[in-house]
Amino acid sequence: MAQAIQFLISSSPSPNRHFSKLSSSKPSFYTSHRRIPLTVIRKPISAVSSDLESQSSRVLISDNGKGGVFPGTSPVQTTATSDSSSIEVDAVSEAELKENGFRSTRRTKLVCTIGPATCGFEKLEALAVGGMNVARINMCHGTREWHRSVIEQVRRLNEEKGYAVAIMMDTEGSEIHMGDLGGAMSAKAEWYNYDKDAFRSFFRVMQLMLISNLFFLQDGEVWTFSVRAFDSPRPERTINVNYDGFAEDVKVGDELLVDGGMVRFEVIEKIGPDVKCRCTDPGLLLPRANLTFWRDGSLVRERNAMLPTISSKDWLDIDFGISEGVDFIAISFVKSAEVINHLKSYVAARCRDSDIAVIAKIESIDSLKNLEEIIRASDGAMVARGDLGAQIPLEQVPSAQQKIVQLCRQLNKPVIVASQLLESMIEYPTPTRAEVADVSEAVRQRADALMLSGESAMGQFPDKALAVLRSVSLRIERWWREEKRHEAMELSGIASSFSDSISEEICNSAAKMGKHLSTLETSAAELDNNSTSTLPFSYKCKQNLLCGLWGCDFAANNLEVDALFVYTKTGYMASLLSRCRPDCPIFAFTATTSVRRRLNLQWGLIPFRLGFSDDMESNLHRTFSLLKARGMIKSGDLVIAVSDMLQSIQVMNVP
Ligand SMILES: Nc1ncnc2c1ncn2[C@@H]1O[C@H](COP(=O)(O)OP(=O)(O)O)[C@@H](O)[C@H]1O
Ligand SMILES: C=C(OP(=O)(O)O)C(=O)O
Ligand SMILES: [K+]
Ligand SMILES: [Mg+2]
Structure with a gap:
């Protein structure tokens, strides 16, 4: 049974004249900045999806590749210029979703x-x-x-x-590091890339050390670290250091650590630009390894910090x-x-x-x-x-x-x-x-x-x-x-503007709602367009923005929210949802290729490129149609959708 419940928080009355207000007399929320009517709207989805079947299901797979936004367009303009009947998602997420469903996606x-x-x-x-x-x-x-x-x-x-x-x-x-040891830039890589049996063979290792300019140091060997630039061949047992102040900064008795301690030296003598050091912890010297020096058990960082x-x-x-x-x-x-x-x-x-x-x-x-x-x-x-x-x-x-x-x-x-x-x-x-x-x-x-x-x-x-x-x-x-073994974290408010605080509350609520809905245990039979019941939990938001929201009538049977949908221009709203670390995956729809690629780094987000309009109802139906055509969602899946254009939360079954 497909039906939708929609919560809208909008700075103007709902632009969507298709939605009938079955229950619209919830309290409006007013502030000194702006008036925000808060409406709770609900109606069967069948009544609003009549044009669904006629939607084109043409799909486009490829990313447009080259970085940056489309030439000459801002993200908003891109909405208008992008092919309105196409949706792009990466091939791996698509395959994962098709094979194993929503819950299988990696966060x-x-x-x-x-x-x-x-x-x-x-x-x-x-x-x-x-x-x-x-x-x-x-x-x-x-x-x-x-x-x-x-x-x-x-x-x-x-x-x-x-x-x-x-x-x-x-x-x-500007870290302090050693030079290239006169060998190939990728000496360490070559070193490891020889086949593993050879790698483990002692003789091969010795041979490699010679050809790759790697050095395995022995206890007590004395090496010179110098800021001088050497013409090749570099003097024996000498290492170039990239930082000019090196010889001035170290003191006799300092400990010199290569690569955080893979090899250790003690400074024994300073001669102009050269610093003589004795190896105290032997190991392999690798090209361009990082150097730190320590005095009395502490990192010496005065000069280093000035780089x-x-x-x-x-x-x-x-x-x-x-x-x-x-x-x-x-x-x-x-x-x-x-x-x-x-x-x-x-x-x-x-x-x-x-x-x-x-x-x-x-x-x-x-x-x-x-x-x-x-x-x-x-x-x-x-x-x-x-x-x-x-x-x-x-x-x-x-x-x-x-x-x-x-x-x-x-x-x-x-x-x-x-x-x-x-x-x-x-x-x-x-x-x-x-x-x-x-x-x-x-x-x-x-x-x-x-x-x-x-x-x-x-x-x-x-x-x-x-x-x-x-x-x-x-x-x-x-x-x-x-x-539920993960760390619980109380998230404090981060918004710096009124509009952002609404977005934040919407995302917190949507993520929470996903969780609560999936733990409800009332019967599906009760889910009926005319019935009125109350969610069996009380929810209080910090800034009272959504108070009264949950007073709406709602009943569900083992309702499992399958996915959160977010329509976002800049990615901000998607990041707010990700921050909540909800149980279900987050489908993030954005019009720009670069925003979509950037969302790739954020927990739980599956970024899609999709041109969309300010009309959430049509966005949703078009998305459903496109995703169904690709086998990524199916009828009956339960979706909670939020958007940063309309600042709304909607709960819908995919028709
Ligand atoms: N572009 C590259 N060319 C050659 N070798 C590379 C390159 N990138 C990484 N490596 C090799 O992989 C190792 C590990 O990479 P990374 O952790 O990024 O560098 P680092 O060890 O300098 O912190 C490097 O030490 C280097 O041997
Ligand atoms: C990621 C790091 O930086 P890099 O590999 O560039 O040294 C690191 O130091 O852990
Ligand atoms: K680096
Ligand atoms: Mg580093």
Whole structure:
């Protein structure tokens, strides 16, 4: 039995004259700013869907590829220009929905760093098929030409095969690191990419160390770290450091950590630009490894902290990212909100509609100190545990992660948990149990996204690593849905304007409603157009915006909400729904390709590109018709729909 109940909060009376007001005398809500009539409308869907059958069900699969918005159009104009009878969704979500239904869709998003192991078209396609939502390129490595080719291939994949993989560019940042060791840029990658039997063979390892310019250090060996630029060949046992102040800053007796402690040295002598160090913890020296130095058990960071967060090379990379139309720019070693604000205005001035999101990487002590202001200024954050673990004691990383993940959700910013999630899978086809537990914890914390680094960039099993992230995410998500094991979080209000606070309340209510409706146990037989009953729960919203809303008559039998639909121009309303982490998936309809790709990073959202109008009723019916034609929904599915144009909540069975 198809029927609809619609709650409307609109700044003008419902523009939809088709809806009859069966129960319209609910209290209106007035404020000093604006008058908002609150109506509760209900009517059988059959009466409003007479034109449904005549709707075209023509569908379009491909993403329009090239980044940015459509030429010469704002998102609003795009609505008018896009093909009104088409809908675009990525091929993986579509297949998942068709095969297993709504509940099977993965909520946690997956980011893969692309490197030598995955830069070919087929390898990229395998990652897209495996569920990669965002491809990350790390400007620490490789040339711009190399990165451009990756971007082009991802775009082609989207265009030709119907994926919607977004692109994140990650800046190098002003960390102190070693030089290239005179070898190929991807020496570490080559090193791991030899076949695994060979990799494990001692003699092969020795041979590789010679050809790849990798060095396995012995205890007590003395090496020179120098800020001088060397002509090749580089003097023996000498390593170049990229930071000019290095020799001035270190003191004899300091501890020098390579790659957060993979190799350790003690500073024994300073001679002008050269610093002589004795190896105290032997290990493998890898090209461009990060360096930190410690004194009396604390990180020395006075001078390091004075380095600009965005170096001149980073600015060139950012220009490159803007011209290539990347979707996200992740900024390494952020120290304050200032740099994020600066970058955002820089991007806005150069990029129409400023549709590149700026992600703050939290990986330094300073970023932890200024965490809230940084996250407020950014469009999202990354818990960059690799470098973070080199700056704070390792045992503090888990609590920092939890704090960052929670704060991001409170502030409605997507958050990525990154680094070493499945580190052992660089070499082995299965993860360790501890790694699976770590991934599970990030999923249980309900981070928006998980990221692979070396596992996908230069590991031997990129697809397998991605499959592990995917299956663990799915399993843990299901587990907490079934057993309610996830962390409960009281969300505080974030809206800064009156209109935003209405959107926020609508989304909170829709998400809650989904939950409540799915736990109702009244009988379906009671669901009848003429019956009037009251929802068996009381709901009080903080700002009283929706008070009285639930006084409407409603009865349901084991009503399970299958999906939340959100029609959103900028993506904001979709992010508000995602923030609530509802039990059912969220179908986010947006008119712009770039907004759609950006929504890929957010928990639980399945982004669709769809042109839509201000008439919610016709939007819904057209969407139902298009999705039914593709087998993604079926008659009887229960949907709660919200929209940022009309600020409404509607509950509908798919006709
Ligand atoms: N574009 C690239 N070219 C060559 N090697 C790369 C590239 N991107 C990543 N890698 C390799 O993958 C490893 C892991 O990637 P990532 O975590 O992004 O970098 P890092 O180790 O510098 O933090 C790098 O150390 C590097 O060896
Ligand atoms: C993600 C990180 O940054 P990068 O790989 O660029 O060092 C990290 O440090 O964890
Ligand atoms: K980086
Ligand atoms: Mg880092």
